[in-house]
Amino acid sequence: DTAVSQTPKYLVTQMGNDKSIKCEQNLGHDTMYWYKQDSKKFLKIMFSYNNKELIINETVPNRFSPKSPDKAHLNLHINSLELGDSAVYFCASSETRPVRVRGKEQYFGPGTRLTVT
């Protein structure tokens, strides 16, 4: 009965490689997010998709490309990996309706620890 799942849990790779992280939610939510948490535990939003449409795109290198094949999945592809990409990446999802209600909870996945060597 996992709500938000991510694969893989751990990813170790060398500089210059291309890798993907997958995310799936079974909560029926229409919005999904990618966050990056650095070594100091600072959590920063990267992207958000609503029903496969890109809504939020923070200042992220264009080596990072999210893809949403349907509203239950949001994958993150990273090209030409760099040492500074090492972090824990979290996927999250939330409802966005009814619009008049503020404070929608975001449900986070367990994270993918990416180590670039």
Next chain:
Amino acid sequence: TQLLEQSPQFLSIQEGENLTVYCNSSSVFSSLQWYRQEPGEGPVLLVTVVTGGEVKKLKRLTFQFGDARKDSSLHITAAQPGDTGLYLCAGAYRFTGAQKLVFGQGTRLTINP
């Protein structure tokens, strides 16, 4: 630019003591959320405060949203070792179709038996 300043970043106290964690910003948020994160897991929502001046209680935890909706506090009464963890505040901005959360730096809380 850090929009949400959370303090303290580290706090170690004895069981039974009280503590307060603060989140401050110059920005107005549509809501403010408090999360708790355990090692190796994603953050889990504790509470959402929406209205300026709102106070919510969760057992020994009391959350308050500032009148101007720019700041918030988390107060724990009679802390227990089970309260140990990373606490994150997050200010929310609403977009059409999404909600952008801006997180504070986090407070790593350790309660010593």
